[in-house]
Amino acid sequence: MPLPKLKKVRDVYLDHAATTYVIPAVAKAMAPYIETNYANPSSLYRLGRINNGAINDARRTIAQGLGTMPDTIVFTAGGTESDNLAIFGVAKANADRGKHIVSIGIEHHAVLHSLRELKKDGYEITFVPVDGEGIVKVEDIVAAIRPDTILITVMFANNEVGTIEPIADIGRAILKYRQTNKTIYPYFHSDACQAAGYLDLDVEKLHVDLLTINGGKIYGPKGVGALYIRRGVKIRPMIWGGGQERAMRSGTENISGIVGFAKAFELAQTSREKEWKRVLEIAKYLWERVQKEIPKVRLNGPPFGVNRLPNNVNITFMDVEGEAMLLYLDEYGIMASTGSACTSTSLEPSHVITGMGLPYEYAHGSMRFTFGKRNTKADVDYLMKVFPEIVRVLREISPVVLEEGKKHAKIHQR
Amino acid sequence: MPTKTKSKIKITNKKVVQKKNLKEEVDVRTPDGGGWLYSDIVKDHFFNPRNFMQYGEEEKFKFNGIGRVGSPACGDEMVLWVQIDPKTEKISQCRWRTFGCGSAIASTSALSEMIVENSGMKIDEALKLKPQNILERLGGLPNRKVHCSVLGDKALQSAINDFFRNTAQHSRVQTAGAKVIDKELNVTDHDIEEAVLEGAQNLEDLQHKLKVGVFNKEVIPQLEDLLRFYNEKYYG
Numbered sequence: 001m002p003l004p005k006l007k008k009v010r011d012v013y014l015d016h017a018a019t020t021y022v023i024p025a026v027a028k029a030m031a032p033y034i035e036t037n038y039a040n041p042s043s044l045y046r047l048g049r050i051n052n053g054a055i056n057d058a059r060r061t062i063a064q065g066l067g068t069m070p071d072t073i074v075f076t077a078g079g080t081e082s083d084n085l086a087i088f089g090v091a092k093a094n095a096d097r098g099k100h101i102v103s104i105g106i107e108h109h110a111v112l113h114s115l116r117e118l119k120k121d122g123y124e125i126t127f128v129p130v131d132g133e134g135i136v137k138v139e140d141i142v143a144a145i146r147p148d149t150i151l152i153t154v155m156f157a158n159n160e161v162g163t164i165e166p167i168a169d170i171g172r173a174i175l176k177y178r179q180t181n182k183t184i185y186p187y188f189h190s191d192a193c194q195a196a197g198y199l200d201l202d203v204e205k206l207h208v209d210l211l212t213i214n215g216g217k218i219y220g221p222k223g224v225g226a227l228y229i230r231r232g233v234k235i236r237p238m239i240w241g242g243g244q245e246r247a248m249r250s251g252t253e254n255i256s257g258i259v260g261f262a263k264a265f266e267l268a269q270t271s272r273e274k275e276w277k278r279v280l281e282i283a284k285y286l287w288e289r290v291q292k293e294i295p296k297v298r299l300n301g302p303p304f305g306v307n308r309l310p311n312n313v314n315i316t317f318m319d320v321e322g323e324a325m326l327l328y329l330d331e332y333g334i335m336a337s338t339g340s341a342c343t344s345t346s347l348e349p350s351h352v353i354t355g356m357g358l359p360y361e362y363a364h365g366s367m368r369f370t371f372g373k374r375n376t377k378a379d380v381d382y383l384m385k386v387f388p389e390i391v392r393v394l395r396e397i398s399p400v401v402l403e404e405g406k407k408h409a410k411i412h413q414r
Numbered sequence: 415m416p417t418k419t420k421s422k423i424k425i426t427n428k429k430v431v432q433k434k435n436l437k438e439e440v441d442v443r444t445p446d447g448g449g450w451l452y453s454d455i456v457k458d459h460f461f462n463p464r465n466f467m468q469y470g471e472e473e474k475f476k477f478n479g480i481g482r483v484g485s486p487a488c489g490d491e492m493v494l495w496v497q498i499d500p501k502t503e504k505i506s507q508c509r510w511r512t513f514g515c516g517s518a519i520a521s522t523s524a525l526s527e528m529i530v531e532n533s534g535m536k537i538d539e540a541l542k543l544k545p546q547n548i549l550e551r552l553g554g555l556p557n558r559k560v561h562c563s564v565l566g567d568k569a570l571q572s573a574i575n576d577f578f579r580n581t582a583q584h585s586r587v588q589t590a591g592a593k594v595i596d597k598e599l600n601v602t603d604h605d606i607e608e609a610v611l612e613g614a615q616n617l618e619d620l621q622h623k624l625k626v627g628v629f630n631k632e633v634i635p636q637l638e639d640l641l642r643f644y645n646e647k648y649y650g
Binding site for chain 2: 397399400
C-alpha cells in the first residue's frame with residue numbers, strides 16, 4: 001500500500017505510562033549497590049550496616065516527598081504489590097469490623113482484580129460510577145459508605161486516559177464522615193503510580209491513609225515500590241519471612257532498586273511542575289495536529305487542564321482498530337499503546353473507556369500516547385508524517401462507519 | 415557440571431524445520447526484538463492486502479453475493495463481496511473490507527487470494543473451507559488470535575448463501591451452526607443478526623431484506639423476539 005517512505009526511521013517512545021527508562025542520575029545512584037555494596041542490610045558487619053543506612057536514607061527521602069515520617073513507608077516489589085498489600089492487608093485485618101469496600105470501575109487491574117479476588121471470600125464491593133471524563137463525584141463516594149465499609153480505594157490518576165480524581169476532596173469528605181459517625185473507618189487508599197511524576201503527593205493534604213507509589217513510571221527501576229501506611233492503620237502483612245520492613249514485607253531488601261527508586265522519586269517531585277508545563281505543550285500540540293489532519297477523532301478523558309495528566313493523549317480513531325494502527329506505527333519505530341481487545345491477554349477491550357460509558361467501538365479504536373522526559377515536539381512531527389496516512393489506509397479497508405455522538409454508535413454499511 | 419574437556423560429539427547448528435502443528439502456539443517474537451508477533455506471510459498480507467474494496471470501487475464492482483460477519487462491538491467485522499459465475503459455479507472475483515487487528519486483516523486477504531486463484535474456486539469447495547485452511551495458508555497465528563480473527567470462512571459462507579438467495583436456490587442455503595427460523599427460506603438467527611447490523615429495526619425492514627415471514631406467518635413472533643434482542647444488543 002502507498003504508505004509514506006521515510007529517509008530515516010528512528011525509535012520514538014510515546015508510551016511513558018507503560019513504563020519509563022531509567023535516567024542516568026538514577027542509574028548512577030544505583031550502581032554501587034549492584035557490584036560493590038552487595039551485602040544483606042540485615043547483616044551486622046560493616047557492609048551490611050552501610051546498606052541498612054542506605055535503605056533508611058531512601059526511606060527518609062520518600063517520606064519527605066510524601067510529607068510524612070519514615071516509619072510509615074514500607075518498600076515493596078512494585079505498584080501492584082503495594083496495591084495488593086493495601087487491599088488484602090486492610091481487608092484481612094478488619095474483617096471483624098466489616099466486609100464492604102468502595103472503589104471505582106476504572107481502577108488499574110492491580111486494584112480491580114484484587115477486589116474481585118476478595119469477593120470470593122465474601123467481601124462486598126461497590127463500584128461508584130464515573131462520568132464521561134472518568135471523574136468520580138465526591139458525594140457519590142460518600143453516599144456509597146455503609147456502616148460496614150472498611151476501605152475506600154480510588155486511584156489518583158488514571159493510566160489510560162489520564163483522569164485525575166479529586167483525591168483531596170474525597171479524603172476530606174471521608175474524614176468528615178468519620179468525625180460525624182465517631183468511627184475510624186473507612187480507611188482511604190489511593191494508587192498514585194501515574195501521579196507521582198506530576199502531582200503533589202503530600203499525604204496530609206490528600207488525607208489518605210494508604211498510598212501506592214512505584215519506581216518504573218518515574219524514571220526509576222522496575223520491580224520496586226512503596227506503600228505509605230498511616231500510623232495506627234490496622235493492616236496485616238501478606239508476605240511472611242525474615243521480618244524485614246518491620247515485618248510488613250519480609251524478604252531481603254532490593255537495595256539497588258530501593259536506592260534508585262528514592263532518587264527517582266526525589267527528582268520526579270522536584271521537577272514535577274516544570275515537567276508538567278513542558279509535556280503539556282507537546283501533548284496539546286499532538287491533539288491540535290490530529291484534529292486538523294485526521295477526520296473523525298475523539299479525545300477520551302478530560303480536556304487538557306487541571307483534571308488530566310499533562311503527558312496523556314488518548315484518542316479514538318473511529319472505524320479503525322487499535323492493534324492494526326500499532327503494527328503500522330511499529331514499522332516506523334513509533335511505540336504507543338491501545339485499548340483494543342486484540343492486544344490484551346483477556347481479549348476484553350479497555351475497561352476504562354467502557355467504564356466512562358462509551359461504547360466498545362470507541363475502545364477498540366483508541367490509541368494512547370504518553371510523553372516523557374526525552375520527548376520534544378519533533379517527535380510529534382515525526383509521528384504526524386506517517387499517522388494520518390496509516391489511519392486513511394486502515395479506514396479504506398474497514399467496513400465500519402460509526403456515527404459519532406451516540407451512546408451506542410450506529411453502524412452503517414458502506 | 416561444566417567441564418573443560420570437549421565432548422567428542424559435535425553439535426552443529428541444525429536448521430530446525432518446524433512442523434506445522436496448529437495446536438501449538440505460534441509466536442515468532444525473537445528475543446532480540448527484531449522479530450514479529452506474526453509470521454512473514456501474515457505480515458505481508460497485512461502490509462500489502464490483496465483484493466480489498468478500494469474507495470470509489472463500490473459502485474463499479476459487480477457482485478451477486480455479499481456476506482457480513484462479526485461486529486465492531488466484539489472486535490472484528492468483515493464484509494465479503496463475491497462474483498460467482500452461475501454456470502461454472504466458480505468464484506470469479508471478490509472484494510472485502512475488514513475492521514480488526516493485524517491477523518483479521520491478513521486472514522481476510524489470504525482467503526480472498528485462495529478463492530479467486532487458479533480461475534476461481536468452485537462454491538461447493540468454498541463452502542468446505544475451514545478456519546484451519548486459512549491458518550495453514552498464513553503459516554499459523556498466535557493461539558489467542560485464532561477464534562476472533564479468522565472470520566473469513568463464515569463471511570464466505572454467508573456470501574454464498576446470499577448468492578443462493580439471489581438466484582432463488584433456497585434449498586442450497588447452508589445453515590450449519592445456526593438456528594433455522596424460517597424453514598422454507600433457510601433463514602437463520604445469524605441472518606437476522608446480520609440484518610439488524612445492517613440497519614433493520616422492525617419486521618418490515620426484515621421482510622424487505624430477507625423475505626422472511628412473508629409466506630410463513632407463524633415465525634413472526636420469533637422474528638420479533640430476535641429483532642428486539644439484537645437491536646438491544648447493538649443499539650440499546
